[in-house]
Every structure is written in C-alpha cells, then in structure tokens.
Amino acid sequence: MTARAQRHAALGEPARLAIIDRLLLGDASPSELGQELGLPSNLLAHHLKLLEQVGLIERSRSEGDRRRTYLRLRVQHLADLMPTPLRTAPRVVFVCTHNSARSHLAAALWKRHSTVPTASAGTDPARRIHPGAVATARKHGLSLAPTHTSHIDETLRPDDLVIAVCDNAHENLGPRVPDRLHWSVPDPTRTGTDEAFAAALSDLANRIDRLAPAVRPPGGSDD
Numbered sequence: 481m482t483a484r485a486q487r488h489a490a491l492g493e494p495a496r497l498a499i500i501d502r503l504l505l506g507d508a509s510p511s512e513l514g515q516e517l518g519l520p521s522n523l524l525a526h527h528l529k530l531l532e533q534v535g536l537i538e539r540s541r542s543e544g545d546r547r548r549t550y551l552r553l554r555v556q557h558l559a560d561l562m563p564t565p566l567r568t569a570p571r572v573v574f575v576c577t578h579n580s581a582r583s584h585l586a587a588a589l590w591k592r593h594s595t596v597p598t599a600s601a602g603t604d605p606a607r608r609i610h611p612g613a614v615a616t617a618r619k620h621g622l623s624l625a626p627t628h629t630s631h632i633d634e635t636l637r638p639d640d641l642v643i644a645v646c647d648n649a650h651e652n653l654g655p656r657v658p659d660r661l662h663w664s665v666p667d668p669t670r671t672g673t674d675e676a677f678a679a680a681l682s683d684l685a686n687r688i689d690r691l692a693p694a695v696r697p698p699g700g701s702d703d
Contacts, residue, residue, distance in 0.1 A: 502517065507663055528551065585613055586684045588623060591623075
C-alpha cells in the first residue's frame with residue numbers, strides 16, 4: 481500500500497507524468513527525453529531519480545553505444561494505465577540491424593493485434609532469418625512472412641511509423657528517420673538460446689500490447 485501511494489505521488493507532478501506518457505510507447509535515453517520534453521538536464525535527472533526510487537522506470541546499457549543508457553517503463557507497476565490513441569499511421573515498420581530475429585518476430589506479433597499493416601527491415605540485413613527466430617515463431621504459432629530479409633532503404637515508405645527494436649539500429653538511423661519509437665530489446669542471437677528468444681518474444685509482445693491500441697490507420701478505425 482505504501483509503495484502504491486508513493487507511485488501515485490510521483491505521478492502527481494506534470495513533468496514526471498509526461499515522462500511516463502512518453503515511455504509508455506517506447507524507450508528513450510535521458511538526452512532524448514530532455515530534448516523531446518524541453519527539460520534541462522538537472523531537472524530531468526531529479527525527476528528520473530524519483531521515478532526510479534518508486535520503481536516506475538529502470539535503466540539498461542545500450543548494446544550499441546555502450547556509453548549510452550536507455551530508460552524503460554516497469555509496466556508491472558502501471559498495469560491499470562493504457563495509452564490513448566496517439567498515432568495515425570498507414571503502416572508500422574519494425575527495424576533491427578540484421579532483420580533476422582526481433583523485427584520479424586515483432587511484425588508477426590503485430591499482425592495478431594492490429595489490422596494496421598506491418599513490415600520489417602534491417603539497417604544491415606543478414607542473408608537469412610535466424611533459425612532461432614523461425615523455431616520460436618513456429619512454437620508460438622506465428623507466421624514469419626515474408627521469409628527473407630530486407631534493407632530499410634527498400635522497405636520504408638513516407639508516413640510509416642518506424643519502431644527500432646534494437647539499440648544499434650536506433651543509434652544508426654539517427655536523423656534519417658527523426659520521428660520513430662525505440663524499444664531496447666536485447667539481441668537473442670548473441671547467445672542463440674531458446675531462453676533468449678523466448679525472452680525477446682515476451683518483451684516484444686508486452687510492448688505491442690501497449691502500442692497497438694494507440695495506433696490507428698489514417699482516416700478511420702482499426703476495429
């Protein structure tokens with residue numbers, strides 16, 4: 481009860497509530513948050529410290545630029561909050577470095593939750609989808625279609641909602657795709673274990689559960 485009261489108190493400040501709203505849909509580094517929300521670094525650090533203390537956010541080290549950290553929401557403590565419709569997009573495109581695991585799994589999961597079309601791509605595509613991703617998809621009844629990898633330059637269309645599902649892709653995209661979301665999902669191919677792929681799939685599924693209700697096709701509803 482005390483912990484819940486502390487979280488409610490932390491959310492009673494407009495800047496901290498804005499931070500939570502931003503992290504509901506995707507991860508962000510402190511510098512990205514400060515720039516988007518117009519908060520000076522010392523004030524942002526104060527708000528982040530309080531949100532960490534009450535268990536609403538946590539940090540992870542980038543798998544790309546190891547000097548960078550990303551903030552993510554601890555959604556188990558916000559189970560009763562859902563994002564309202566915030567985005568319109570003709571298509572959602574999931575991007576990782578090699579387009580061999582996370583981005584394909586994310587697109588397959590998205591098809592279960594939304595009628596907004598989806599695609600996946602890589603900034604440096606591998607020759608094939610990783611066998612671990614294929615096995616994980618099969619185990620959970622997901623269809624990995626198409627079954628080949630694609631480069632983002634061949635895939636991206638105007639007005640696509642881009643979601644980088646790996647740190648390297650997010651950092652490499654830079655200003656090329658300025659309006660995108662980032663999900664800092666650990667790379668399961670580093671170890672290649674069943675457990676790593678299962679963890680990545682679970683992370684993606686939880687995030688898509690939150691994002692899908694917030695995305696609508698232009699000029700209509702996805703119901």
